[in-house]
Structure formats: C-alpha cells, structure tokens
Amino acid sequence: MAKAFCSMKRKELEAFLQDVDGFDKPKVLLEQYPTTPHIAACMLHTVASTFDDLAGKSVADLGVGCGILAIGAEMLGASYVLGIDIDEDALSVCANNLEEFEMTNVDLLKANVRHLARCSELASRLQGKFDTVVMNPPFGTKHNQGIDVDFLQTGLKLSSNALYSLHKSSTREHILKKAQSWGVEATVLAELRYNLDNTLKFHKKKSVDIDVDFIRLVHTQDSLHRQKDMLS
Numbered sequence: 541m542a543k544a545f546c547s548m549k550r551k552e553l554e555a556f557l558q559d560v561d562g563f564d565k566p567k568v569l570l571e572q573y574p575t576t577p578h579i580a581a582c583m584l585h586t587v588a589s590t591f592d593d594l595a596g597k598s599v600a601d602l603g604v605g606c607g608i609l610a611i612g613a614e615m616l617g618a619s620y621v622l623g624i625d626i627d628e629d630a631l632s633v634c635a636n637n638l639e640e641f642e643m644t645n646v647d648l649l650k651a652n653v654r655h656l657a658r659c660s661e662l663a664s665r666l667q668g669k670f671d672t673v674v675m676n677p678p679f680g681t682k683h684n685q686g687i688d689v690d691f692l693q694t695g696l697k698l699s700s701n702a703l704y705s706l707h708k709s710s711t712r713e714h715i716l717k718k719a720q721s722w723g724v725e726a727t728v729l730a731e732l733r734y735n736l737d738n739t740l741k742f743h744k745k746k747s748v749d750i751d752v753d754f755i756r757l758v759h760t761q762d763s764l765h766r767q768k769d770m771l772s
C-alpha cells in the first residue's frame with residue numbers, strides 16, 4: 541500500500557484500519573484502549589474532507605499507541621506523521637503495524653507528553669512544526685488527573701493550526717473553558733459512543749459504552765502570541 545488515498549471513502553478507510561493490530565497487554569495506568577476502526581475512520585475522514593487538514597500536511601499523533609490514527613492520516617495523504625508515546629511496548633506494536641502497512645512517512649518518538657507540555661527546550665524545538673495534531677488521549681482517570689488537558693496543551697504547542705481530539709462528553713464544559721482561557725477556538729464536531737470492550741482489567745462489565753466528544757481546536761492570533769510569549 542505505497543500510495544496515499546486522499547479521496548478514499550470512509551468505509552474503505554475503516555476496512556483497511558481493521559487490520560491494525562492492537563495492544564498485546566494493554567496497561568490500565570496508561571489508559572491503553574485503542575480507537576476503533578469505525579471511530580478512527582469517522583474522525584480522520586472529517587479532518588480530511590470537511591477541513592482539508594490532512595492531505596499534504598504534517599501531522600503529530602500524541603499517544604500514538606498502536607498507530608491507528610497515524611496510519612489513517614498517512615492513508616488520507618498526510619505528507620509526514622510523528623507518533624509520540626511513552627510506552628516502549630506500544631511503540632513496538634506500532635512499528636510492526638507501520639511495516640505491515642508499508643508506511644514510509646511516519647516516525648515514532650518515545651516521550652512523556654505531560655513533560656513535553658512543560659519542557660521548554662523540546663517544546664520550542666517542536667513548537668508549531670505540525671499543521672495538524674490528532675489524538676485520542678488518556679481520559680484522565682483518578683491516577684491520571686489532568687492528563688487530558690496536558691495532552692491538549694502539548695498538542696496546541698506542536699500545532700500551527702488545528703488539533704483534533706476525543707474527550708469524555710462529561711468533561712465538555714471543563715475542556716471548553718480551558719480552550720477559552722488559552723484563546724483558542726473550540727468546536728464539538730460530534731458526540732460519539734465509544735465502546736470499550738473488556739480489555740482493561742478494571743472494567744467489570746463485558747463492555748462499557750462511553751460518550752465522547754470529537755473536538756476541534758484552532759489557533760487564533762491571540763493564542764499564537766501567548767505561546768510565543770511563554771517560550772521567550
């Protein structure tokens with residue numbers, strides 16, 4: 541599969557993404573639940589077709605996991621994708637998937653996205669280097685409080701334009717308030733039902749449905765100025 545398929549239909553993309561291997565042993569503390577092919581295809585197809593934010597664009601995928609969003613982004617024409625994850629095991633599965641899918645424009649970086657939000661040296665090197673950021677961050681369980689917001693802050697640093705992310709609908713007000721305080725424009729594009737099957741130990745039921753918001757954040761002149769000031 542050497543070529544990008546910018547005009548690929550959502551269903552075709554979803555069918556290809558069925559072949560992306562998931563986590564071997566998902567880690568509860570890292571909230572390793574993969575984006576389903578259906579949700580990944582809906583997200584990426586919207587990013588590409590409604591907003592033209594993938595074809596020919598450089599993309600960062602924060603918390604890349606096994607790579608479903610990174611692979612889909614390249615399939616829809618991204619010129620370059622950087623996938624970042626804290627977990628060596630996830631990155632190893634991701635590297636295998638990239639090989640299977642013959643993805644040539646995706647690099648992987650092992651890093652803690654939370655630290656990246658605060659590490660000014662690396663942040664300034666990567667600041668604004670990506671047109672588009674896509675991610676399905678940890679929701680922020682009791683062990684991980686605030687990680688969803690840290691992912692957003694890092695994503696906004698890396699992106700010169702738009703960021704697309706998934707968040708529990710129950711946190712909508714909190715996320716929209718944060719966005720307002722950073723001076724970025726935020727839109728909830730869709731409310732999706734995320735079906736977590738029983739892969740993570742703490743889920744007692746066979747499967748759990750969670751309502752998630754698919755959100756788009758876009759920089760404004762104001763937010764870009766604020767970032768420059770923070771790093772100077």
Ligand SMILES: C[S@@+](CC[C@H](N)C(=O)[O-])C[C@H]1O[C@@H](n2cnc3c(N)ncnc32)[C@H](O)[C@@H]1O
Binds near residue numbers: 573607608652654
């Ligand atoms: C909900 S999973 C999403 C995985 C993948 N992007 C997908 O869509 O299937 C969250 C990912 O974030 C990673 N992660 C958790 N904490 C992290 C951190 N502090 N820094 C970087 N990655 C982290 C996990 O290892 C996991 O791969």
